[in-house]
Amino acid sequence: MxxxxxxxxxxxxxxxxxxxxxxxxxxxxxxxxxxxxxxxxxxxxxxxxxxxxxxxxxxxxxxxxxxxxxxxxxxxxxxxxxxxxxxxxxxxxxxxxxxxxxxxxxxxxxxxxxxxxxxKLGITNVGATLQGKAVYHPSCSLSRKLGVINEPLTLLQNVKGLKLLPIHNQQTCCGFGGTFSVKMAEISGEMVIEKVKHINESNPDYLIGADVSCLLNIGGRLHREGKPIKVMHIAEVLMQGEN
Structure with missing residues (x-):
């Protein structure tokens, strides 16, 4: 195709x-x-x-x-x-x-x-392998606005060796929101602090998402807190390992 x-x-x-x-x-x-x-x-x-x-x-x-x-x-x-x-x-x-x-x-x-x-392709298992525990962040644009909720989860659930962990208030916005994070920096900062708190409670090896902007925002907070959680876009995850 x-x-x-x-x-x-x-x-x-x-x-x-x-x-x-x-x-x-x-x-x-x-x-x-x-x-x-x-x-x-x-x-x-x-x-x-x-x-x-x-x-x-x-x-x-x-x-x-x-x-x-x-x-x-x-x-x-x-x-x-x-x-x-x-x-x-x-x-x-x-x-x-x-x-x-x-x-x-x-x-x-x-x-x-x-x-x-x-x-469109009808594929739910791409043959990826990644050992460890992960938290998935459903970005607002993808899940709430486009209605793409189960697709990323299905693909991640079929990654060999990867265990998905639930977190408290998983659907809550990370605070990025495009220019919202600039115009409303204090509110945005508190939102990402809360998001990272819930992620840390699950103690994952990876934070995975499908929107780079959200991952940059959350990843930045994780880095400032000195947390050793690796931040990965789902495309990077799905290219891990061999068929």
């Missing part, structure tokens, strides 16, 4: 290993991965901050880029996928009906990585 890869800004700039492992994983599962070089930011930071009009040009660029073919588009970040899923409604607000229609066609082809693997 031919698949477009949407790298996202954070994976491109901060976590290149997530991008690399996403591509390797898709190839391992039989996909021919295509990278359209004209892709850019989805506009999420501007959209989250209320600068919707200023985001339109970037949104249009992304739509034009992925109109180059009709293949599925896979991204390792639910927050970016959710932002793109809202393009059509945003264009409608500006009475841009043509762009709204084009946006919907592109958005309908966008998938979070775990959603694509489980629901």
């Amino acid at each position: 031919n698949v477009n890869f949407y790298v996202t800004c954070i994976a491109d700039v901060v976590k290149a290993g997530v991008a690399k492992n996403t591509v390797l994983l898709l190839e391992k599962l039989g996909c021919n991965v295509i990278f359209l070089e004209k892709q850019g930011c989805c506009g999420q930071p501007a959209l989250n901050s209320g600068y919707t009009k200023q985001a339109l040009n970037g949104m249009q660029n992304l739509i034009r880029t992925f109109e180059a073919n009709d293949y599925p588009i896979v991204a390792p970040a639910g927050s970016c996928v959710y932002a793109i899923k809202n393009y059509a409604e945003i264009f409608q607000r500006f009475n841009e009906k043509d762009w709204a229609n084009r946006a919907k066609k592109v958005a309908d082809r966008f998938y979070d990585l775990t959603d694509f693997i489980v629901n």
